[in-house]
Amino acid sequence: MSVTIRKIAEDLNLAVSTVSKALRDSHEISDETKRRILDYARKLEYIPNPYAGSLKNKTTKNIAVVVPEVADTFFSNAINGIELVARAKGYHVMIYLTHESREREESILQDLRGGRVDGVLISVSQGVGGNSLIHSQLVTELPLIFFDRACDGVETARVLTDDFESSYKATQHLVSRGCREIVFLAAAGELSITRQRREGFLKALGDSGVEKPEKHIVMCSEDDDKSFTVIKNALMDKQAVDGVVCSVEKLAIQAYRVCQTYTLAIPDRIKIIAFSNLQIAGLLAPSMTTVVQPAFAMGEAAATLLFKALAKKLDITKERIVLPSEICERDSTRGTGIFRM
Amino acid sequence: MSVTIRKIAEDLNLAVSTVSKALRDSHEISDETKRRILDYARKLEYIPNPYAGSLKNKTTKNIAVVVPEVADTFFSNAINGIELVARAKGYHVMIYLTHESREREESILQDLRGGRVDGVLISVSQGVGGNSLIHSQLVTELPLIFFDRACDGVETARVLTDDFESSYKATQHLVSRGCREIVFLAAAGELSITRQRREGFLKALGDSGVEKPEKHIVMCSEDDDKSFTVIKNALMDKQAVDGVVCSVEKLAIQAYRVCQTYTLAIPDRIKIIAFSNLQIAGLLAPSMTTVVQPAFAMGEAAATLLFKALAKKLDITKERIVLPSEICERDSTRGTGIFRM
DNA sequence: GTGAAAGCGCTAACAT
DNA sequence: ATGTTAGCGCTTTCAC
Numbered sequence A, B: 001m002s003v004t005i006r007k008i009a010e011d012l013n014l015a016v017s018t019v020s021k022a023l024r025d026s027h028e029i030s031d032e033t034k035r036r037i038l039d040y041a042r043k044l045e046y047i048p049n050p051y052a053g054s055l056k057n058k059t060t061k062n063i064a065v066v067v068p069e070v071a072d073t074f075f076s077n078a079i080n081g082i083e084l085v086a087r088a089k090g091y092h093v094m095i096y097l098t099h100e101s102r103e104r105e106e107s108i109l110q111d112l113r114g115g116r117v118d119g120v121l122i123s124v125s126q127g128v129g130g131n132s133l134i135h136s137q138l139v140t141e142l143p144l145i146f147f148d149r150a151c152d153g154v155e156t157a158r159v160l161t162d163d164f165e166s167s168y169k170a171t172q173h174l175v176s177r178g179c180r181e182i183v184f185l186a187a188a189g190e191l192s193i194t195r196q197r198r199e200g201f202l203k204a205l206g207d208s209g210v211e212k213p214e215k216h217i218v219m220c221s222e223d224d225d226k227s228f229t230v231i232k233n234a235l236m237d238k239q240a241v242d243g244v245v246c247s248v249e250k251l252a253i254q255a256y257r258v259c260q261t262y263t264l265a266i267p268d269r270i271k272i273i274a275f276s277n278l279q280i281a282g283l284l285a286p287s288m289t290t291v292v293q294p295a296f297a298m299g300e301a302a303a304t305l306l307f308k309a310l311a312k313k314l315d316i317t318k319e320r321i322v323l324p325s326e327i328c329e330r331d332s333t334r335g336t337g338i339f340r341m
Numbered sequence C: 001g002t003g004a005a006a007g008c009g010c011t012a013a014c015a016t
Numbered sequence D: 001a002t003g004t005t006a007g008c009g010c011t012t013t014c015a016c
Helices: A005-012 A016-023 A031-043 A050-057 A073-088 A102-114 A133-141 A163-176 A192-207 A224-235 A249-261 A279-283 A295-312 B005-011 B016-023 B031-043 B050-057 B073-088 B102-114 B133-141 B163-176 B192-207 B224-235 B249-261 B279-283 B295-312
Strands: A062-067 A092-097 A119-122 A144-147 A158-161 A182-186 A217-219 A243-246 A271-275 A289-292 A320-323 A326-328 B062-067 B092-097 B119-122 B144-147 B158-161 B182-186 B217-219 B243-246 B271-275 B289-292 B320-323 B326-328
Touching: A005 A016, A005 A031, A016 A031, A050 B050, A062 A073, A062 A102, A073 A092, A073 A295, A073 B092, A092 A102, A092 B073, A102 A133, A119 A295, A133 A144, A144 A295, A158 A163, A158 A295, A163 A182, A163 A192, A163 A243, A163 A271, A163 A289, A163 A326, A182 A192, A182 A224, A182 A249, A192 A217, A217 A224, A224 A249, A243 A249, A249 A271, A249 B279, A279 B249, A295 A320, B005 B016, B005 B031, B016 B031, B062 B073, B062 B102, B073 B092, B073 B295, B092 B102, B102 B133, B119 B295, B133 B144, B144 B295, B158 B163, B158 B295, B163 B182, B163 B192, B163 B243, B163 B271, B163 B289, B163 B326, B182 B192, B182 B224, B182 B249, B192 B217, B217 B224, B224 B249, B243 B249, B249 B271, B295 B320
Parallel strands: A062 A092, A062 A119, A119 A144, A144 A158, A158 A320, A182 A217, A182 A243, A243 A271, A271 A289, B062 B092, B062 B119, B119 B144, B144 B158, B158 B320, B182 B217, B182 B243, B243 B271, B271 B289
Antiparallel strands: A092 B092, A289 A326, B289 B326
16 A cells, blocks of 8 residues: 555644645644655655646646657657657656557547546647537637647647748759759648648749749658559659758658669759758768758657646637748758750 | 536536436436437537546556657667557557656656546666566556567567567668678666667677677667777777667667777778668768657557456456567678678 | 545455 | 545645
């Protein structure tokens, strides 16, 4: 049997309320008694039951982090940032993986409704569209913050990156390196970040004088093998594609495989830039130019915001935090390319 | 105010116990009343408070996963397996990161003692030696299972890989590829897996006729930059090292950097094999031969074991599960090397 | 300054 | 088949 506040009270011939107050360092308990209680509690290795008190004050000190994957550099780094802040604040983090499935995500959020956690940090899965009943529902019940991937239709705080701008810059980067036939590998699903990146690409391409930029969008699949085929077809096309913007890491890997398999030299024949947080992007063959998102900082920011909401019952629904991504130039976009008229 | 069992009872003019039993589908409640209660509960979107009942039956449906890092392919894949099993069993997983620090790990385990979770799955950090008071302590309080990295001194279940054998095979692999001067990059810290891998290496080297195998151990650091220097010194030595066994992924990356920086051709001048679960090992320059651990399966196995313990109060302390690693041969060890006498 | 008592939401003996 | 009651461990009025 674990040691409870009542046992301490009995052993010390005090009331439970006295012990409770002493342990919470209440001013209405004499220093003398406090000492006695604290010493005895320490001696018995008293550990408060975390969920007993939670019954009364409706607070669990647990938060939920809902992400599509954990075997992904962006998400794992974000989780890192979240866990760090959470631990510092005395919170515990529960992790939920949606595997990009709408059903899984909905069932998870449903499970979060009973009061298991005090708040949630979520990056929605591809399967979830811009709107979702359960997301909107949950927002009314406890603080929920989107990070990186958000549902547009849901009114709550979000921590994002400048997807439009960085995609614009990434495309410009390829243009400045001499690419004339650039394609954009679009991820499946209807996420706002996907759209932002697509729009940034289209704008940049349009600004560079391309007639019908939307013809340069290549829709990929959620399935890696299918994406491989789609990318192969796009790159082996007579159009002679010489630049690729990969909207997500997974597609970059497939693009590399295609180039490797069909010996399309990077960066001479084709230049590649990708949204990716792979630390070892520099060791790829050739090293890959990436748009890297501030994953850790985003996790930190989201968690910090959540705890602010939790602490002060502050209304954060209007909050918008946008952190900049950075282009990390490497060999896959090196060289100026062939200069054509 | 959220809807409670009592509200349902009052609205329906029933006793709370009746409602409670009906919701748990007890046989002592008439089908008629069950229907009424269930329908009404559904209508009001009743969700049981997860921690209220937990007060009585001392069960939270939460488990803890304690790992050094999450931005690591092995751990994130293991977590994947754990989460999958947990969710299927209706459990929730809390994640804790030790960042390889003994202090962090101890403070985390301390936090787990109050009954926040029903059990724990842990891969100990490098900072923790073979023994630890708090680990032993916790084992007496709730089911705890080690996976991958265990404290030898602590009597409880563990899910491991065949580190000795796979290290032996990895070394043999280099020998069979013609390497004559092989070194082993040892990770810092005193973990049993580190030791097993070292021993496997020493045995293989000894069996191949090398005189003083222990001279071939290169002790690396926890700090990447320091490891880089140590590895550089080892590889640039006059001994003309032509084979490297990397005991952990991080060191493999540093080894690659060294070879890249000092233009030591892989695999012609030096062959490299590494314990690593990097999916993109195949895209490195050159692609890397790896010893890949069954991360996902280990997570699954550990979680399954834990739930078995939780369900049947089964004693699992003697349990030992060993899953085999696999060598995935790629370009970094290709070629037979120079044949010498 | 200390204690008694009620109650958080739910379960489970023990009535009826 | 349904209701009464006590209690899980703790907090929090409200008395003394």
